[in-house]
Each structure stands twice: as structure tokens, then as C-alpha cells.
Amino acid sequence: MKRILTILLLLYITVPLTAQKASDARMNAFISSLMQKMTIDEKIGQLNLLTGGEATTGSVVSSGVENKIKKGQVGGIFSMSSPARIRKAQEIAVTQTRLKIPIIFGMDVIHGYKTMFPIPLGLSCTWDMNLVERSARIAATEASADGLNWTFSPMVDIARDPRWGRISEGNGEDPYLGSQIAKAMVKGYQGDDLWKNNTIMACVKHFALYGAGEAGRDYNTVDMSRVRMYNEFLPPYKAAVDAGVGTVMTSFNEIDGIPATANKWLFTDLLRRQWGFKGMIVTDYTAVNEMIDHGMGDLQQVSALALKAGVDMDMVGEGFLTTLKKSLQQGKVTQKQIDDACRRVLETKYKLGLFDDPYRYCNEERAAKEIYSEANRKEARAISxxxxxxxxxxxxxxxxxxxxxxxxxxxxxxxxxxxxxxxxxxxxxxxxxxxxxxxxxxxxxxxxxxxxxxxxxxxxxxxxxxxxxxxxxxxxxxxxxxxxxxxxxxxxxxxxxxxxxxxxxxxxxxxxxxxxxxxxxxxxxxxxxxxxxxxxxxxxxxxxxxxxxxxxxxxxxxxxxxxxxxxxxxxxxxxxxxFGDVNPSGKLSATFPQNVGQIPLYYNHKNTGRPLPDGQWFQKFRSNYLDVSNDPLYPFGFGLSYTTFSYSDITLSSNTFKPNEKITATVTVTNSGNITGKEVVQLYIRDMAGSITRPVKELKGFQKIELKAGESKTVSFTISAEDLKFYNSDLKFVAEPGDFKLFIGTNSRDVKEVDFKLL
CATH class of the missing domain: 3.40.50.1700 (Glycoside hydrolase family 3 C-terminal domain)
Structure with a gap:
């Protein structure tokens, strides 16, 4: 029997892999054949992303778009919608250009399309991945019904400075919660088959570290160690990549003194080689051109830098379109670099089924029926x-x-x-x-x-x-x-x-x-x-x-x-x-400070060598302020209910375990109030002594449960060595033996705790 199960398991794994290899082979053959027919101008044209002008957030609106399509100078358009308009633009591309290559159409579908859900920061406070995924699924259904096939979402930048306006567009301060949301959003947008006309390609952004800008000022400089990047800021991007996100967008900030859009380590070494990302990289709005003001050279120089770093598509700035051919002639970029970028753009279109049917998203009947429907609005009401x-x-x-x-x-x-x-x-x-x-x-x-x-x-x-x-x-x-x-x-x-x-x-x-x-x-x-x-x-x-x-x-x-x-x-x-028809159950995904002088303030900080003792407001020669306590106004994970919940002490299946073993932490949660309510049970862990300093708490799990008045439920979490891993000073992902604390509670502050040891 065991042998039969093993054979069935191997077949289950092998058949999809074989099918995927065959599909990849067909795509590679198709793209290779197409590229053999393309001129250098047509290849560079595929790298050009323009705006249709309906809704933009920058200062530039593309001009002469229709004429550029006819010349083969447009690979994609964003901020254009409706099946009729998109069909018209697509018809130009597939009937009036030499090779009839279709266009990809994108839009900033961030937290809904016509039916709008809570802003992403609000949505993250549901702590409900099914709802998060569902919101993205509805957004994809509506956007695709209106002719679109690409969204510049999810934004997964970790943000710990609420002065930064774009904190509203992300999922808060925590890499674990942010990673779960990143996966749910990608799955919601892309579904299980991008050839289906109700799915759209996701684009994780902004890669990378955009949420850590100095002084909370947008587009500002970021400077941090690799250890901090890997442990605190990169996990949500990697989670999106692991979930199969199709595209990645560059960020405006610099990293290690190099603007992200020209950072070869970021895109080639980390994203492609270390993480295995095979999709398309697109810049943010005029990000190539803006490297001139960063002090990286003129438009030709910065365009070449972006291409060599691994960028495939230039949004709005047209630096690729106007300079890459000259750079190729002068030996500043290579034919292979242009070909690689072009191939990834064409592969993106192939994966969306656009070569099979350029008009698969242009169905006016779908648009009339599936956009802003009563059912979608009903779900939006419940999710909100x-x-x-x-x-x-x-x-x-x-x-x-x-x-x-x-x-x-x-x-x-x-x-x-x-x-x-x-x-x-x-x-x-x-x-x-x-x-x-x-x-x-x-x-x-x-x-x-x-x-x-x-x-x-x-x-x-x-x-x-x-x-x-x-x-x-x-x-x-x-x-x-x-x-x-x-x-x-x-x-x-x-x-x-x-x-x-x-x-x-x-x-x-x-x-x-x-x-x-x-x-x-x-x-x-x-x-x-x-x-x-x-x-x-x-x-x-x-x-x-x-x-x-x-x-x-x-x-x-x-x-x-x-x-x-x-x-x-x-x-x-x-x-x-x-009115109490719904009992509130949201929990904060970002810490609320008492005042701006405490910023940045986040729960998973590290201790200093002179930490303030628990329960103390001020002590001289300790890490604190004269005029305000170190405490937040509302901690990460905080949120009240119209009912109350009580927690039992934590029970561990064992207080020691080996790297190849697991332990279970169990707590009983009771609705001690008078009405039904939902509670987010949160699990945190602290590594008490590591080869590098470790945070005072790290979120490692959560479960959202519903309890009737007086009802109790046992909630269990399984902890393995994988949950204890971090990137050490050599950037190796390791779990180190030693003592740990485990916390379970209603927020990051109000918790029960117990000790355990990894042998």
C-alpha cells in the first residue's frame, strides 16, 4: 500500500511538472521564432510602456500614442479602460503593425476596480486572508471585464513611519503579516490560470525598500544593512515571487547609493538569481528619467544602467525607446540585454494568452454584467x-x-x-x-x-x-x-x-x-x-x-x-x-505612536544594551525619553470588540525539540462577554540569544476565530525550526539552537508567555 501511495504521489508531482515543461517549451519556441523576425527597433518598441491618459499620478501624459502603436513603438499601455477603447488600440497593434504583436493593458487596480474595498492598510487589519484574496479576485474580475489584464498591485512595502503617505497603500509594519497578504493578493489577481479572461497579471511593488524612506518623505533615500533588508523588509516581496507573481515594479529610492531602477544587485543577483524570478520587471512612473536628478548621468546613460540592471519595460519616460539603439551602436549595452528584456515582455503577453486571442478581455457583455454588481457591493460591505x-x-x-x-x-x-x-x-x-x-x-x-x-x-x-x-x-x-x-x-x-x-x-x-x-x-x-x-x-x-x-x-x-x-x-x-449588526474585529497592522517624536515606532524592535525595565516610565541612563514614555498609544495587533475574550495559560506539547521535530502550542480562548464576536489569536516568538541581535517579538502565526457568548475554543499553533529561522551576518537562513520565548495573545502587548528550547 505504501508503495502504491508513493507511486501515486510521484505521478501527482511529475505530471504537472511535465505539462509545465511542455508549456514552457511551446512558449519558448513561439517567442524565439517571433524574435528572429524582429528588427532592433521593434524589440526596443516592446520595452516602451505608455499611458492612455485616463488616470495618471505623475506629471507626464504620453502623446501621440496611436501613431506610436502603428510604428511598433508601444509594448504596453496603462490607464486606458473599457472594452471598446482597448479593442480599438489593440486592433491597431494587431492589424496595422508588421508583426501584429498585441499590447498589454494595465491599470492601478489597488484595492478594487469599480467596486472599491478598504484601502490596503485597512484591508490588512482584517487579518483574514480569505477576505484579502476575495477582494483581489473581485477586483480582477471587474478589471478584466473592462478590458484590462495587468495591475500594479500588490504594494507590499514594509512601512514604519506613518508620516509617509503611502503607508496607506501597504500592509503595515510586519514582514510576516505582509507576506501572508502578498501571497493572498497574488493568488486573488492571478487565480489558477492566467489564460482565463477573468484573471489579471499582478505586479508586486515597489522593489525594494520604498517604505523606509528617510523622514517619511516620499521618493526619499533609503540606507540600511543587508541583514536588516533580508530579515525585516524583503520577506513580503519574496513571498509574492514564491506565489508566482508575474511582474515586479522598481522603486524610486536608492539602495546602497544606487537608485533601485539601476541596481543590478537588486534585480539580477537577488531577484533573478537568488529568488529565481523569471517574469518581467517594469519601472515605476518615469523612474528611469528621474535617475538624472539622482546624479547618475544623462538620459542615455541612465537608460543603459536600467537595462543592464535587469529592467525590461520603461514606464512613460521613453528613455529606452529614444536611446537604447544609440547605446547599442556605441557598445554601452549589448544585443543580448535588449533581447532578454524583449523576450520577457513577450513572454508576459504569451502567459496572458494575448497571442492566442488579443481581444480575450474585450467583452462588453461581461463589462455590463460583472462590474459594480450588487453581489460585489454586498461583499465589499461585509469586507469593509x-x-x-x-x-x-x-x-x-x-x-x-x-x-x-x-x-x-x-x-x-x-x-x-x-x-x-x-x-x-x-x-x-x-x-x-x-x-x-x-x-x-x-x-x-x-x-x-x-x-x-x-x-x-x-x-x-x-x-x-x-x-x-x-x-x-x-x-x-x-x-x-x-x-x-x-x-x-x-x-x-x-x-x-x-x-x-x-x-x-x-x-x-x-x-x-x-x-x-x-x-x-x-x-x-x-x-x-x-x-x-x-x-x-x-x-x-x-x-x-x-x-x-x-x-x-x-x-x-x-x-x-x-x-x-x-x-x-x-x-x-x-x-x-x-448599530451592532456587525461586531468589530479588526486588529491594527501598524503601531499608533503617542506623538511624531517617537517615530519610527514598531513592535518588533530590538533591545538596546540599556533597555527600560518593564513597567517603568523613565529611568536615567536608560533608552527612553524625558517627556513621554516609550509605549505606543495603540500597539501592533490591537483592536477591541463589543464582547471580551479571555485566554488560558499556554500549553506546549514539549518544551524542547530538535530541528527535524515540531512542537504544538495550545491556548483556550473564551468569549467572556454577552454577544458573538471574532478574535484574532496572535502568536509571537522571541529568540533570547542569537549570533546577531534579535527582535523583542516577532509575529509567527495568527488565527481568526468566531465565538458565541460564553463559548470556548482551543487554538493550536505548530512550531518548527523553520519558524525560528533568520538571516545571520553571512546572510544564511538559519535556525540557531538555544532558548526562546513564545507568546500568544490578543495583541503584541497583551500576551501569555512560555519558554522553550531548540536543541
């Missing part, structure tokens, strides 16, 4: 509610009753365009559900909803202009701050409870949206203070694209619900949670 993080709920202020009078106040209370958040380039801003609309729909006729704007986004009108770009205005009210406040207080005194919809506007985070002050804007804070003085219960519904500084709010506001930017169904999802 799972992303909300309850930060405070004193005296059971929440949930709000569906009766009496509710005052809804704030500049974000009756606004649709800001609900999808950043990177919602494809959505119709008139369609998202506002908070006001959502409360009225969910409460029905049982409650009276009164509304007042209360304040503008900020006192500074110029700042508001910068913070409400891309059609996401809040409609600045020209009345005085005093008049707006009076109107709000007039309805507040009539109410039983006040819901204050405050925080950031959507475009206060995202690309080129760094902030040095990450608190609630000035005039909104004054509004909140005045509302609290009425003596009515106040619920702060916080809109945010980053961790914010909320010490005063935590001290004074009875209830705080962080809703991030929830997407198309924002208002209904918020109402579901406010």
Missing part, C-alpha cells in the same frame, strides 16, 4: 466592516441604538467622493455610500438622524486644496468656523448620541502625501472639543490613511472607531458596526 478597528469603547458607548435622535456631525459625514480613499482611480465618485446615507438606510424609520457639517477639513484653505485632489473635494463651506460650529451644536443638544465623522481626507495619504503633523486637523479638533462639552455621548468615527496621534482623543472621547477609508459601501458598513 471586518476592517474597522475599535480603539476605545468606554462605558459601552457602542453600539448605538437604532432609536431616538442621532446627531451626525463632521466634514466627512456627508461626502461620497472621499469614501473610497486613495488609489480609487477607476471608481465613480458619485456612487459610494456616505455615512449619512448609510445611517439612514440601516436605522430605517426607527431613529431620527440630524446632520451638520460642523467644520471644514482644516482652517487652511490652501492645505485643503492640496489634500482634496483628484476629484475628492469636501466642498469647502464659505461660512465662518463659528457659524459651522453653532449649527453643529444646535443639533447636538437635540440628540441622544453624537457621531462625529472626522479625520483625514482621502488624499491626505497616498503618493506624495506625507505629513509632519499626523493628528486630527485643527478645526476638527476644536469641533470635537465643543461636542464633548455638550455632555452627550460622543462616538468618533475616524477616517485615516495612516496611524495617527490621538492621545487627547483617547483620553477624552468615550468611543473611537477607526474606519480607515472603507470603499464603495463605506456608509452602510460603518452603520452596520455602529
Amino acid at each position: 466592516a471586518e476592517s474597522f478597528v475599535l480603539l476605545k469603547n468606554a462605558d459601552y458607548t457602542l453600539p448605538v441604538k437604532k432609536s431616538g435622535t442621532i446627531a451626525l456631525i463632521g466634514p466627512l459625514a456627508d461626502n461620497r467622493s472621499n469614501m473610497p480613499g486613495i488609489w480609487s482611480v477607476s471608481t465613480d465618485f458619485t456612487k459610494p455610500v456616505s455615512v449619512l446615507e448609510g445611517l439612514k438606510e440601516v436605522a430605517g424609520s426607527n431613529a431620527k438622524i440630524l446632520y451638520a457639517k460642523g467644520s471644514n477639513l482644516t482652517e487652511d484653505s490652501l492645505l485643503e486644496q492640496r489634500a482634496t485632489m483628484f476629484g475628492k473635494t469636501l466642498g469647502r463651506d464659505n461660512r465662518s468656523d463659528e457659524a459651522l460650529l453653532k449649527e453643529a451644536l444646535d443639533i447636538a443638544v437635540q440628540s441622544d448620541v453624537i457621531v462625529a465623522a472626522l479625520g483625514e481626507a482621502a488624499e491626505m495619504t497616498g503618493e506624495s502625501a506625507s505629513r509632519t503633523d499626523i493628528g486630527i486637523p485643527d478645526v476638527q479638533r476644536k469641533l470635537l472639543e465643543a461636542l464633548l462639552k455638550t455632555g452627550k455621548p460622543v462616538v468618533l468615527v475616524l477616517f485615516a490613511g495612516r496611524p495617527m496621534t490621538l492621545v487627547w482623543e483617547q483620553q477624552n472621547v468615550p468611543a473611537i472607531l477607526n474606519v480607515w477609508f472603507p470603499g464603495s459601501e463605506a456608509g452602510t458598513a460603518i452603520a452596520d458596526v455602529l
